[in-house]
Amino acid sequence: xxxxxxxxxxxxxxxxxxxxxxxxxxxxxxxxxxxxxxxxxxxxxxxxxxxxxxxxxxxxxxxxxxxxxxxxxxxxxxxxxxxxxxxxxxxxxxxxxxxxxxxxxxxxxxxxxxxxxxxxxxxxxxxxxxxxxxxxxxxxxxxxxxxxxxxxxxxxxxxxxxxxxxxxxxxxxxxxxxxxxxxxxxxxxxxxxxxxxxxxxxxxxxxxxxxxxx
Amino acid sequence: xxxxxxxxxxxxxxxxxxxxxxxxxxxxxxxxxxxxxxxxxxxxxxxxxxxxxxxxxxxxxxxxxxxxxxxxxxxxxxxxxxxxxxxxxxxxxxxxxxxxxxxxxxxxxxxxxxxxxxxxxxxxxxxxxxxxxxxxxxxxxxxxxxxxxxxxxxxxxxxxxxxxxxxxxxxxxxxxxxxxxxxxxxxxxxxxxxxxxxxxxxxxxxxxxxxxxxxxxxxxxxxxxxxxxxxxxxxxxxxxxxxxxxxxxxxxxxxxxxxxxxxxxxxxxxxxxxxxxxxxxxxxxxxxxxxxxxxxxxxxxxxxxxxxxxxxxxxxxxxxxxxxxxxxxxxxxxxxxxxxxxxxxxxxxxxxxxxxxxxxxxxxxxxxxxxxxxxxxxxxxxxxxxxxxxxxxxxxxxxxxxxxxxxxxxxxxxxxxxxxxxxxxxxxxxxxxxxxxxxxxxxxxxxxxxxxxxxxxxxxxxxxxxxxxxxxxxxxxxxxxxxxxxxxxxxxxxxxxxxxxxxxxxxxxxxxxxxxxxxxxxxxxxxxxxxxxxxxxxxxxxxxxxxxxxxxxxxxxxxxxxxxxxxxxxxxxxxxxxxxxxxxxx
Numbered sequence: 001x002x003x004x005x006x007x008x009x010x011x012x013x014x015x016x017x018x019x020x021x022x023x024x025x026x027x028x029x030x031x032x033x034x035x036x037x038x039x040x041x042x043x044x045x046x047x048x049x050x051x052x053x054x055x056x057x058x059x060x061x062x063x064x065x066x067x068x069x070x071x072x073x074x075x076x077x078x079x080x081x082x083x084x085x086x087x088x089x090x091x092x093x094x095x096x097x098x099x100x101x102x103x104x105x106x107x108x109x110x111x112x113x114x115x116x117x118x119x120x121x122x123x124x125x126x127x128x129x130x131x132x133x134x135x136x137x138x139x140x141x142x143x144x145x146x147x148x149x150x151x152x153x154x155x156x157x158x159x160x161x162x163x164x165x166x167x168x169x170x171x172x173x174x175x176x177x178x179x180x181x182x183x184x185x186x187x188x189x190x191x192x193x194x195x196x197x198x199x200x201x202x203x204x205x206x207x208x209x210x211x212x213x214x
Numbered sequence: 215x216x217x218x219x220x221x222x223x224x225x226x227x228x229x230x231x232x233x234x235x236x237x238x239x240x241x242x243x244x245x246x247x248x249x250x251x252x253x254x255x256x257x258x259x260x261x262x263x264x265x266x267x268x269x270x271x272x273x274x275x276x277x278x279x280x281x282x283x284x285x286x287x288x289x290x291x292x293x294x295x296x297x298x299x300x301x302x303x304x305x306x307x308x309x310x311x312x313x314x315x316x317x318x319x320x321x322x323x324x325x326x327x328x329x330x331x332x333x334x335x336x337x338x339x340x341x342x343x344x345x346x347x348x349x350x351x352x353x354x355x356x357x358x359x360x361x362x363x364x365x366x367x368x369x370x371x372x373x374x375x376x377x378x379x380x381x382x383x384x385x386x387x388x389x390x391x392x393x394x395x396x397x398x399x400x401x402x403x404x405x406x407x408x409x410x411x412x413x414x415x416x417x418x419x420x421x422x423x424x425x426x427x428x429x430x431x432x433x434x435x436x437x438x439x440x441x442x443x444x445x446x447x448x449x450x451x452x453x454x455x456x457x458x459x460x461x462x463x464x465x466x467x468x469x470x471x472x473x474x475x476x477x478x479x480x481x482x483x484x485x486x487x488x489x490x491x492x493x494x495x496x497x498x499x500x501x502x503x504x505x506x507x508x509x510x511x512x513x514x515x516x517x518x519x520x521x522x523x524x525x526x527x528x529x530x531x532x533x534x535x536x537x538x539x540x541x542x543x544x545x546x547x548x549x550x551x552x553x554x555x556x557x558x559x560x561x562x563x564x565x566x567x568x569x570x571x572x573x574x575x576x577x578x579x580x581x582x583x584x585x586x587x588x589x590x591x592x593x594x595x596x597x598x599x600x601x602x603x604x605x606x607x608x609x610x611x612x613x614x615x616x617x618x619x620x621x622x623x624x625x626x627x628x629x630x631x632x633x634x635x636x637x638x639x640x641x642x643x644x645x646x647x648x649x650x651x652x653x654x655x656x657x658x659x660x661x662x663x664x665x666x667x668x669x670x671x672x673x674x675x676x677x678x679x680x681x682x683x684x685x686x687x688x689x690x691x692x693x694x695x696x697x698x699x700x701x702x703x704x705x706x707x708x709x710x711x712x713x714x715x716x717x718x719x720x721x722x723x724x725x726x727x728x729x730x731x732x733x734x735x736x737x738x739x740x741x742x743x744x745x746x747x748x749x750x751x752x753x754x755x756x757x758x759x760x761x762x763x764x765x766x767x768x769x770x771x772x773x774x775x776x777x778x779x780x781x782x783x784x785x786x787x788x789x790x791x792x793x794x795x796x797x798x799x800x
Contacts, residue, residue: 111632
């Protein structure tokens with residue numbers, strides 16, 4: 001797996017490089033700003049580009065713009081956006097009309113090595129990684145006559161993991177239950193929420209997020 | 215009040231002397247006698263064919279200039295046009311002395327013959343102020359008067375036969391060519407004069423009245439005289455009589471039009487009197503400006519109030535304005551007790567009515583004090599609003615800087631630290647106790663990061679500055695305690711203070727909904743008009759909220775007002791709450 005990184009904080013950038021390298025991932029290029037990242041990606045597209053949302057010169061939306069550009073120009077390159085703060089609106093903006101190969105996480109998540117590597121892997125494989133903060137905010141969002149009330153507590157947990165972009169196998173591993181059991185939960189959730197069953201995991205993520213967003 | 219003096223010297227129009235009654239009477243009687251003399255001259259003339267027609271024509275061309283000129287002189291002495299017209303009348307009259315069989319009178323009349331086009335040029339070009347304005351005009355008129363020398367030369371060379379007392383030699387050939395030269399020269403001058411009039415009309419704003427425009431239209435008369443001369447020069451005999459009558463008609467009518475234009479209604483004291491009645495005791499700044507505009511017949515009038523403490527001029531709303539030299543605009547100072555208190559900015563055409571300007575300025579000088587105080591008050595409010603906006607802006611920048619420091623400084627370091635801890639924990643295989651403690655430390659750091667994030671967000675909502683209102687409001691709506699529908703949020707960015715104000719308004723309004731409204735849902739609606747962002751938050755709760763109740767709403771109102779906007783709350787008991795803010799954005 002080949003990864004490129006755009007992060008202006010040297011400490012963090014080097015930490016990330018070390019972390020990825022030690023996990024056996026090739027870091028094919030690093031950059032302190034958005035423009036250089038775009039050049040690197042154009043020259044030799046990696047599997048994943050990890051982008052800090054705040055990059056020079058203004059430290060506002062340069063990273064986000066670069067991420068959207070890569071997603072538009074290189075559909076095969078996964079984009080994982082890291083941010084100091086997470087916003088539902090930004091997550092939806094990043095996904096656009098497809099959750100394939102897209103990730104949006106709080107920067108803090110890098111410290112949980114296993115989870116973070118899992119997220120990078122999912123995004124590289126065309127899956128998604130949505131920060132749990134966003135998912136939990138969306139799940140607890142107030143709705144009129146909330147259909148989520150019909151879900152059992154365990155079904156809610158499974159729904160949240162689906163929204164984060166995890167596969168059935170990932171959910172099974174997390175709860176230490178069988179894949180078969182997960183599939184049962186998923187089909188129950190979809191029928192309770194009147195959601196059409198979808199093909200790929202990333203389509204499922206988008207459908208669930210859009211549903212939760214209301 | 216301070217002692218500052220406005221940066222414009224006070225220059226009033228020069229005082230004008232009205233001719234006294236006896237002088238007017240004398241000139242009138244002189245004019246009447248001259249008219250009678252014309253009838254006598256025509257009746258006794260040996261050279262005239264149509265005596266009665268000629269007499270009538272003579273009076274038609276003379277009397278209007280004398281009579282019209284007298285009225286204009288008496289009523290508008292500051293324009294010397296009246297005096298000039300009277301003079302023109304007598305010059306035209308003198309030209310008819312050439313009808314006489316008496317040698318002296320004939321010589322006089324023939325001598326001034328070509329003074330007529332010169333003096334007419336002078337009158338037309340000097341309208342309406344009474345003096346020539348451009349170097350070209352002065353040159354044309356001087357050349358016109360100078361051309362009389364050619365007449366005298368012709369007479370010395372024997373033109374006109376025995377009645378000519380000036381004849382020294384008899385040289386008809388030279389006389390004929392000289393006459394041709396003179397006719398050509400004078401026609402040319404008349405045409406140049408007309409061109410100058412037309413050019414001036416294009417360049418300068420006209421007197422904005424129908425009569426004023428009509429007066430300029432009479433420059434056609436100059437062309438007609440030129441034509442008349444050219445008819446003689448080139449011996450075009452056909453239609454000469456029609457041209458002649460038309461020319462005389464126009465030339466004779468011109469004085470009436472000039473007089474009417476000069477006397478036109480807006481000058482008169484009546485309009486100043488009406489102005490005083492209009493103003494009442496204590497007119498406000500805007501009323502005063504409007505009334506002055508009416509009195510001067512110039513709706514574009516602007517009153518610039520001098521504010522000594524601000525050392526500047528201000529408009530009726532207290533906003534500072536510069537007195538600039540603009541084409542077509544003039545300024546006249548308004549003085550009270552020898553101290554300039556304001557500047558009247560008006561159409562340059564009014565410069566031609568200095569007396570009207572003086573009377574109006576004097577009239578408002580008496581009542582302006584109150585308006586000036588009001589403008590000063592408004593200027594202070596304006597200043598206050600400006601400093602409020604600056605304070606708000608300064609606070610905002612400081613908060614933003616703090617948030618940046620937290621996010622990009624402390625937070626990044628902590629993330630790097632927790633990353634390090636995470637890696638360390640991952641590498642420890644055997645020692646379960648150590649691994650547990652490192653993991654606990656990592657989670658402690660993660661918790662600190664979350665707290666730091668909340669703190670930073672409380673200091674400054676970075677998402678608004680970085681990504682705009684639409685993105686930031688989606689999170690606010692998601693976290694709200696009741697279902698919230700957001701309408702009209704677009705990705706279009708507005709200025710940061712506007713976006714922040716809108717964001718805080720929605721946050722505070724939704725927080726109030728959560729605390730007091732007992733609502734089941736709320737709507738946030740944004741609308742971008744050409745001049746403002748309108749933010750409306752409505753709920754279906756119990757109502758009864760107030761913007762003055764010491765709630766966070768007061769602070770929001772302050773913020774919005776500092777940006778020049780307004781915040782209103784409707785909250786009837788039992789009828790829900792509707793909060794609407796209009797935030798100006800350019």
